[in-house]
Amino acid sequence: MTSKNPGTYTNIKIDDNNRFLYMFYAYGSSIAGWNHCRPVIAVDATFLKSKYRGVLMISVSKDANNQIFPLAFGIAESENNNSYEWYFSQLRNAIGSRENLIFLSDRHQAIANGIVKVYPESHHGICIYHLEQNLKRRKVKSEVIKLFQSAARVYRRKEFDIYMSDIANVDKKTYDYLMEEPSERWARSCSPRRRYDMLTTNIVESMNSVLLEARELPILRMMDFIQVKLQDWFYERRNKAEGIFYDVSCWVEEELKKRIDLAFTLNVFPVDSWRSRVEEEGIIFLVDLNKRTCDCFQFQLDELPCIHAIAAIKKRNIKKSDFCSHCKRMIKLLHIFDFMLSLLHQMQNLSMYLDVGYNRRKRGVSRTTEATPNNSSNSRNK
Numbered sequence: 001m002t003s004k005n006p007g008t009y010t011n012i013k014i015d016d017n018n019r020f021l022y023m024f025y026a027y028g029s030s031i032a033g034w035n036h037c038r039p040v041i042a043v044d045a046t047f048l049k050s051k052y053r054g055v056l057m058i059s060v061s062k063d064a065n066n067q068i069f070p071l072a073f074g075i076a077e078s079e080n081n082n083s084y085e086w087y088f089s090q091l092r093n094a095i096g097s098r099e100n101l102i103f104l105s106d107r108h109q110a111i112a113n114g115i116v117k118v119y120p121e122s123h124h125g126i127c128i129y130h131l132e133q134n135l136k137r138r139k140v141k142s143e144v145i146k147l148f149q150s151a152a153r154v155y156r157r158k159e160f161d162i163y164m165s166d167i168a169n170v171d172k173k174t175y176d177y178l179m180e181e182p183s184e185r186w187a188r189s190c191s192p193r194r195r196y197d198m199l200t201t202n203i204v205e206s207m208n209s210v211l212l213e214a215r216e217l218p219i220l221r222m223m224d225f226i227q228v229k230l231q232d233w234f235y236e237r238r239n240k241a242e243g244i245f246y247d248v249s250c251w252v253e254e255e256l257k258k259r260i261d262l263a264f265t266l267n268v269f270p271v272d273s274w275r276s277r278v279e280e281e282g283i284i285f286l287v288d289l290n291k292r293t294c295d296c297f298q299f300q301l302d303e304l305p306c307i308h309a310i311a312a313i314k315k316r317n318i319k320k321s322d323f324c325s326h327c328k329r330m331i332k333l334l335h336i337f338d339f340m341l342s343l344l345h346q347m348q349n350l351s352m353y354l355d356v357g358y359n360r361r362k363r364g365v366s367r368t369t370e371a372t373p374n375n376s377s378n379s380r381n382k
């Protein structure tokens, strides 16, 4: 893999008896493209269903067009403290760290332990979908679940406090349950790092669902499947991206378009060359285009102009795309896809290695890359 893919990082850990323990790999194209993604990594694992069982660990980010960007894969006998600590240490070797890095996952304790140990400078946020599922299991009323959803999603801390006090008034038990989990880990307004629109881990779960049928395959065949899948995706995305003439990605353009009509109804009062007061339904929001901030907090937390910022930008007759995060620029998106396509051109199918593996096995050479039988619990505590 590494000889055919420049920059690819792989590692295998074996035990004292020379038996397979863990495996990790990140394609060179993922490593190169990562710096053009948002500094957000969603982590999840899925059970393998081939003869030797085990789990497939996946890390993904989001690209400039708001699409899944696969970062790294790992295989272990189960999700536990040792396997995650090794996985994250390999991830760190492969892609390093980034400023304002945030990990997102379900509430599996081994993931949290691994992140704290290997990436102490990062923040670890949890998926609000999993938290919501826990509330439903606790038979919490739908009215309270709606309040929780609002509390998790709002941009301003003041609004979060209002929703939480509403929950406390209606259902004190659920309020206490929610407060057991620090709000920095699940509420957007309390997170010390930007979560953008990633309040759930559904991007990594949708990746899992794409790889569903691959879970039945022996490990090398599964890797082959993943590789082909990644090639298809990035080939399609590159072609799509090339046909777009906006100077921001099509996702960003769509997001801005949705806000323009509403932005045009707002009153704008310029304060100085960068700052404006923008009135929405009698409430004044201060927008600072230089600092890229707004009192509504959406501008700074999503790194996309909110309706108030769009109104302020429009008043000054400047391009709104200049105020989108540099990560979202189309040119960088194309740059990422070029790296991905280099994978397509440079990589030889892993089947080549598979055939070698099969022939070796036929000759009675010992297996070195299959997972050991899984003797751990099959249930995940999320």
Ligand SMILES: [Zn+2]
Residues within 6 Å of the ligand: 285, 294, 295, 296, 297, 298, 299, 306, 307, 308, 309
């Ligand atoms: Zn705003």
